[in-house]
Amino acid sequence: MTSTLDVPPAGRRPAPTARGALPAGGPGWLRLVALGLVALAAVLAGVAFTGAAAPTALRDPGALVRWGLPVASTTTEIAASATLGGLLLLATLLVRRAGSEAVVRAASGITAVAAAVWTLAAVVELVLTYANVAGLPLTDPAFGGELGQFVTQFELGRVLLVVAVAAAVVTALALMTTSPVGAAWTAVVVVVALWQSAQTGHAAGAASHDLATSSMFLHLVGAAVWIGALVALSPLAPRLGADLAPAVARFSTVAAWCFVAVAVSGTVNSVVRLGTWSDLGTRYGVLLLVKIGLFGVLGLIGLAHRMRVVQRLRTDERAPATWLFWRLVLVELTVMGAVSGVAVALGSSPPPVPDDPITNPTPAEIVTGHALPPEPTTLSWITQWRWDVLLASAAVAGLVVYVRWVLRLRRRGDAWPWLRTLSWVTGMVLFFWTTSGGPAMYGHVLFSAHMVEHMILAMVVPVLLALSAPVTLALRALPTRSTRGAAAGRLGPDTSRGPREWLLALVHSRWGRFFANPVVAAVNFAGSMVVFYYTDVFRWALTSGVGHYAMVVHFSLAGYLFVNALVGIDPGPDRPPYPQRLLLLFATMAFHAFFGVALTTGDVLLVPDWFGLLGREWGPSAIEDQQRGGGVAWGIGELPTLALAVAVAFSWARDDERTARRRDRKVARDGDAEMDAYNAMLAGLAARDRGETGTPTGEDARDSRG
Structure with missing residues (x-):
């Protein structure tokens, strides 16, 4: 799928694109290359800055492993994000109406391609991770046999294998998934893989393991949804026509929540990995400050996106949706790529707070992983x-x-x-x-x-x-899901x-x-x-x-x-x-x-x-x-x-009481028909017992004459 999204000259706008047609110009996929290139450059610069790829004195795995592992990790994260983002589009963000089947199939295809790239990158990351941990070059004769032991007997190897298998499963499911329910269930598999990924890296260390793991998971999911939805939506923009405005507006709301999730989880991770304020002067701290700065820029761009572009897409039907959408997306994706690259570089660098196991652990630390809290008191139930x-x-x-x-x-x-x-x-x-x-x-x-x-x-x-x-x-x-504006009446309801x-x-x-x-x-x-x-x-x-x-x-x-x-x-x-x-x-x-x-x-x-x-x-x-x-x-x-x-x-x-009040209102309005019918029934039964047919005799007759 290609697209042509050239920015028109100043003062002139191209005609709006019909549904399913592609405007003339250069391929839109080339704009996504900026994400990969900037992310790759950020990874290599960060690794070089921290010295994480320097040769080791003992059992050096080689330059290919040392430099290739961060690149594979970045590719894995971006591809996993695009996969989750594509599934989110299918589940809730894309407009579905009569005639949009081609767009849905295109979104499913983008998701499947992203999942396939994720699978290959996860396998490469698994192999390079073992080579880096074992200190073996890829050409070592014993590499293959020991790799099998790594994925079956070691926790890190099993986790990376689970991620690779999950990516392969998602690839197969994405090829068959176009419904919202199917996309939602497939997204669950991606989230499980992200949870497994949160167990590795610095989050697997001994310092505040549970806190680091949960915050890393929140960080990964927030970033994946944010980056991935934008990556997956970008190639579809030329095909959406008038439906691009609601899709971008929905993504903008999701991105705002993701921004908060990434900010909170990133703050927690920073506190866990930095012991004191002086640690900001270390190479790890400098990289962290760079990431915070890029993330702040990304938030400002997202705010401008929400306040200006989304509003224009909603209200100005004369504005060509594609070039207006790309005006900020290219910059946002580029900054996202830089943030992802710096994040991978941080993961490859030793933090100021080491991940060394606890020395001389207490019985409570051996069993629970935490120090034993003080004896409980009324105050400690509040302060602990x-x-x-x-x-x-x-x-x-x-x-x-x-x-x-x-x-x-x-x-x-x-x-x-x-x-x-x-x-x-x-x-x-x-x-x-x-x-x-x-x-x-x-x-x-x-x-x-x-x-x-x-x-x-x-x-x-x-x-x-x-x-x-x-x-x-x-x-x-x-609100009820619908597409506002003139396009809604022309194109039919949003389902x-x-x-x-x-x-x-x-x-x-x-x-x-x-x-x-x-x-x-x-x-x-x-x-x-x-x-x-x-x-x-x-x-x-x-x-x-x-x-x-x-x-x-x-x-x-x-x-x-x-x-x-x-x-x-x-x-x-x-x-x-x-x-x-x-x-x-x-x-x-x-x-x-x-x-x-x-x-x-x-x-x-x-x-x-x-x-x-x-x-x-x-x-x-x-x-x-x-x-x-x-x-x-x-x-x-x-x-x-x-x-x-x-x-x-x-x-x-x-x-x-409510039932009685309703009945009283009905009686006052319509009369008590039920009570009248009940009294008539009783009178009829009494008459039958006396053998009467309606003419009063005996005591009743005397009472009537009296």
């Missing part, structure tokens, strides 16, 4: 923090998005109850503290503290979130999926309705606790970052679905009558009590090779602490359940 960048960022983003939606409703004159907003804010603050504060710190070494963390996430936070009705607010505040459409699809999907069913939600809420604690899933959550995130997401979501099925406001479940809701709630309460009693009276330690080997010199023994945790599960679990019971009863009473 074990930051989790991903979950903390999710909490802050949740606050910002919810408040923005409320303000959006108010600007158009719609009301939103302030109690719901207060409930959401309280829930997000509590979630933030639970996942990064005292419960997270002590929950890693004390079963009772872990149970506090679990009960808050599963039973307290979901109540606050369900009562704040986030789905209802989103459906009211999010692509935006955030509102994805949310509706999830709520009304078969799986969404299944898990939102009150009985299923109750069984999942209560039964998953037994599965979690009495299988190896609990060990996985303690020893793996992925397991920890899975635990947080599962129990928070399971709690929300259960509460929403009982007293929630959001759409989704077919809620049963109130007596059945109370019965379901009391059955869950009884199960929770049984679970707490089982832990309190049990004498078998869960995950003994974790809680039993921490070397704590304070607090109760591991088994006593576990029994205390059973009391926590019973106590903390019952209070929210009782509150839910009161809420269900209150909702039941209010529902009866």
Whole structure:
């Protein structure tokens, strides 16, 4: 696919391009070469500046390996980014309407090509990484056999192999994927590969491993979406015609969030890798300052892009979309390439804070990777923090998005109850503290503290979130996906999926309705606790970052679905009558009590090779602490359940009152037809029992004569 995107002379604009046609001029793909060339130049300059490619005194792998590895890493990152960006275009950014099938197929082809390049670059990176680690040149006779051992017996080799295999899988899927749902599922594979990539490099060091890994993952995903979506969108610009404006506007919103994610995660990584302010004077620090400067320039360019180009594309139909779009994209891609190159150079350079393993580790450091926190007190539960960048960022983003939606409703004159907003804010603050504060710190070494963390996430936070009705607010505040302007009427409706459409699809999907069913939600809420604690899933959550995130997401979501099925406001479940809701709630309460009693009276330690080997010199023994945790599960679990019971009863009473008021209004308006028919039926039955046909006799006749 080629394009011709020449900038017209001053004072003259070319005619707008028809859908699917390519304007005359030079190939648009040549503009993308700037990204690769600048990134390559930045990598080579950074590696030369830091001396990372200097020959080693012992077992030098050769110049090809020393210089080729950073180039392969840069190619891998850019190709992976373009792959993820192409999938994002297919999932939500591109306009889909009658006649846009060729554009969708072109986007799928671009994604497949990017994934194929990613696969080849990942394989080259794997080979060169082993050569660099082992100090073997590629021509060494023993290289092939030892490479096999590297990818099967060493963690770094297995991670790089997983990334290469994931890239190959994505290549195959991208060739067959054109639907939004298929693109979304394929993007999940890319995100898994990026998580694996976050485990390598400086993030794999001993210093603040969990913090560095989570921040690096956020950094990689934010940068990949930002760079990749722009790289994938650029060759498609000539084909989009009038649909370029909404696509660029949607990308601009995504890019703003990515900018924040990259800035936050980059700051965290810088703090982890720099010990003091003086470390900024090292070569690593200088490269970091260069990256920060380039990133700032990139943010300013993006802001200008959003404020000027997007607005003109929306409002000025006379403006040729292609050259207007490329006016800033070329500069933005070039700066992105420089930032990517400097980032790879940073990854190839030793940071001031070394990645050396901990010397003379304590038992707690051997088991958990962290030093043992001080003995818990009331104050330490507030002052001790074990930051989790991903979950903390999710909490802050949740606050910002919810408040923005409320303000959006108010600007158009719609009301939103302030109690719901207060409930959401309280829930997000509590979630933030639970996942990064005292419960997270002590929950890693004390079963009772872990149970506090679990009960808050599963039973307290979901109540606050369900009562704040986030789905209802989103459906009211999010715009319906459509293309505004004259082009919308000419070209037909936009059938692509935006955030509102994805949310509706999830709520009304078969799986969404299944898990939102009150009985299923109750069984999942209560039964998953037994599965979690009495299988190896609990060990996985303690020893793996992925397991920890899975635990947080599962129990928070399971709690929300259960509460929403009982007293929630959001759409989704077919809620049963109130007596059945109370019965379901009391059955869950009884199960929770049984679970707490089982832990309190049990004498078998869960995950003994974790809680039993921490070397704590304070607090109760591991088994006593576990029994205390059973009391926590019973106590903390019952209070929210009782509150839910009161809420269900209150909702039941209010529902009866509303039903009575509606009936009274209907009677006042139309008369009580039901009561009249009921009285007539009773009169007919009485008449039949007396053998009468309508003529009053006997006592009734005397009463009538009297």
